[in-house]
Amino acid sequence: xxxxxxxxxxxxxxxxxxxxxxxxxxxxxxxxxxxxxxxxxxxxxxxxxxxxxxxxxxxxxxxxxxxxxxxxxxxxxxxxxxxxxxxxxxxxxxxxxxxxxxxxxxxxxxxxxxxxxxxxxxxxxxxxxxxxxxxxxxxxxxxxxxxxxxxxxxxxxxxxxxxxxxxxxxxxxxxxxxxxxxxxxxxxxxxxxxxxxxxxxxxxxxxxxxxxxxxxxxxxxxxxxxxxxxxxxxxxxxxxxxxxxxxxxxxxxxxxxxxxxxxxxxxxxxxxxxxxxxxxxxxxxxxxxxxxxxxxxxxxxxxxxxxxxxxxxxxxxxxxxxxxxxxxxxxxxxxxxxxxxxxxxxxxxxxxxxxxxxxxxxxxxxxxxxxxxxxxxxxxxxxxxxxxxxxxxxxxxxx
Numbered sequence: 004x005x006x007x008x009x010x011x012x013x014x015x016x017x018x019x020x021x022x023x024x025x026x027x028x029x030x031x032x033x034x035x036x037x038x039x040x041x042x043x044x045x046x047x048x049x050x051x052x053x054x055x056x057x058x059x060x061x062x063x064x065x066x067x068x069x070x071x072x073x074x075x076x077x078x079x080x081x082x083x084x085x086x087x088x089x090x091x092x093x094x095x096x097x098x099x100x101x102x103x104x105x106x107x108x109x110x111x112x113x114x115x116x117x118x119x120x121x122x123x124x125x126x127x128x129x130x131x132x133x134x135x136x137x138x139x140x141x142x143x144x145x146x147x148x149x150x151x152x153x154x155x156x157x158x159x160x161x162x163x164x165x166x167x168x169x170x171x172x173x174x175x176x177x178x179x180x181x182x183x184x185x186x187x188x189x190x191x192x193x194x195x196x197x198x199x200x201x202x203x204x205x206x207x208x209x210x211x212x213x214x215x216x217x218x219x220x221x222x223x224x225x226x227x228x229x230x231x232x233x234x235x236x237x238x239x240x241x242x243x244x245x246x247x248x249x250x251x252x253x254x255x256x257x258x259x260x261x262x263x264x265x266x267x268x269x270x271x272x273x274x275x276x277x278x279x280x281x282x283x284x285x286x287x288x289x290x291x292x293x294x295x296x297x298x299x300x301x302x303x304x305x306x307x308x309x310x311x312x313x314x315x316x317x318x319x320x321x322x323x324x325x326x327x328x329x330x331x332x333x334x335x336x337x338x339x340x341x342x343x344x345x346x347x348x349x350x351x352x353x354x355x356x357x358x359x360x361x362x363x364x365x366x367x368x369x370x371x372x373x374x375x376x377x378x379x380x381x382x383x384x385x386x387x388x389x390x391x392x393x394x395x396x397x398x399x400x401x402x
Contacts, residue, residue: 012115013152013180013210014153014241016069017210017241020292022292022294023243023292023294024067024295024305024308025069025070025072025243025293026060026070026072026295027068027300027301027302028298028299028301029046029059029072029074029076030044030077031266031299032059032300032301033055036055038055038056041267043077043088044076044077045078045083045088046097046101049074049075049100049101050092050096051092057107057108060108060109061108062302063302064111064112065321066302066309066320067306067309067310067319067322068305069113069114069115070114070116071106071108071114071116073101073102073105073118073119075101075118075142076121076158078094078142079094079125079141079142080094080141082124085124085382086382086386086387094142095145098142099145099149105151106151115152115153116152117151117153117154118142118151118154119154119155119156120139120143120156120168120172122158122159122161122165126161126375127374127380127382128381128382129376132167135164135167139168139171140171143174146175152178153177153180154172154175154177155182156169156172156179156181157180157181157214158182158184159190160185160191161191161375162183162202162203165181165199165203165206166206169207169208172207173206173208178210179210180209180211180212180293181206181208181210181212182212182214182243182245183199183212183213183214184216185216185225186222187225189256191257191374196228196229197228197232197235198232199232200228200229200230200233200240201232205238208240209240209241210293211233211241211242211243212226212242212293213225213229214244214245214246215297216247216257217247217258218249219246219285219286220282220285221254222244222245223244223246223282223289223291226243226244226286226289229242230289230290241292241293242289242291242292243294244291244294244295245296245297246282246296246297248296248299249269249272249274249298250274251272254368257368259298261370263367271357271359274304275350276304276306277307277353279308280310281311282308283307287315294312303322303326306322306326310326310328327345329346330346369399371398
């Protein structure tokens with residue numbers, strides 16, 4: 004399926020000052036639905052359960068997404084065979100199916116298709132630049148064959164690896180976006196967000212920003228730091244933000260993966276739709292025009308972004324047909340005390356309770372302080388042994 008000829012491209016939209024609404028998180032949403040396995044977080048569902056992936060794309064499209072990002076997160080062969088993970092499908096099969104699903108749904112609306120690559124176990128294991136780039140190139144060949152509209156290098160903890168990805172992606176001539184999963188402290192080598200932004204733009208990215216690992220407030224703050232660095236260097240770029248749908252004020256530099264609740268007990272941290280409207284406005288005011296989400300983002304979160312920015316965009320998403328603005332649908336509720344909640348100031352001022360009497364407000368992150376090159380991060384094809392797990396349990400108990 005080819006892209007619609009009359010659709011404006013990503014750079015054409017951003018150059019015109021338009022707001023581009025991204026989509027939400029796939030691995031977390033599909034894991035909860037029973038189609039993705041937590042741990043490897045790999046996207047075999049594009050081949051095994053295409054209808055589940057297709058339906059999630061459609062939900063995001065209905066909620067207002069302008070981009071259908073291919074479900075190709077961690078779809079490199081080195082990740083698919085990592086630590087005993089049974090590789091039932093090749094990266095090529097998964098990536099091809101992902102492109103077809105994204106294009107099918109994008110063509111049902113005015114959405115673009117973005118092919119995405121992410122960080123690799125090969126980089127963490129100190130493989131060479133050529134070896135890592137070859138992994139990106141193999142994925143890229145599929146994106147070129149399927150003629151995606153633009154490319155995204157996302158979820159990189161080290162700016163060096165992101166630069167390598169951008170250098171490979173830009174060879175196609177297609178627009179390239181690049182996002183790091185870092186906070187205000189910078190990448191895991193301590194390179195500041197501003198310098199990271201400069202390096203990504205110099206590598207060839209036209210759109211730079213942050214995705215995953217941190218909440219919207221932290222991500223917007225970090226993108227602003229990137230923007231300041233890029234502008235100070237006399238460079239130009241567009242900016243994007245695709246944060247978590249979780250509150251993470253207690254995270255350290257490695258983000259939510261260090262929280263003890265990751266990944267199965269994060270629900271108490273989920274942002275409300277009203278939190279999302281606040282995020283959309285703050286991102287817009289910061290000069291960010293590509294605004295979307297990552298892990299934890301469901302369709303109603305994307306709808307909230309679309310609704311907050313409807314005046315600037317000029318329309319509501321289709322999903323707003325069943326959603327009253329700021330709770331106005333409650334005006335026809337049978338209970339008067341619920342009808343009294345049909346107003347913006349009620350929902351803006353509400354401090355939601357957790358319902359858990361002994362639930363702490365914050366957690367202490369697991370701060371193991373290791374990154375690329377450390378022996379514990381060396382990846383392998385063999386399954387993790389029980390002896391290795393026992394050693395990890397002992398180390399965790401001491402932290």
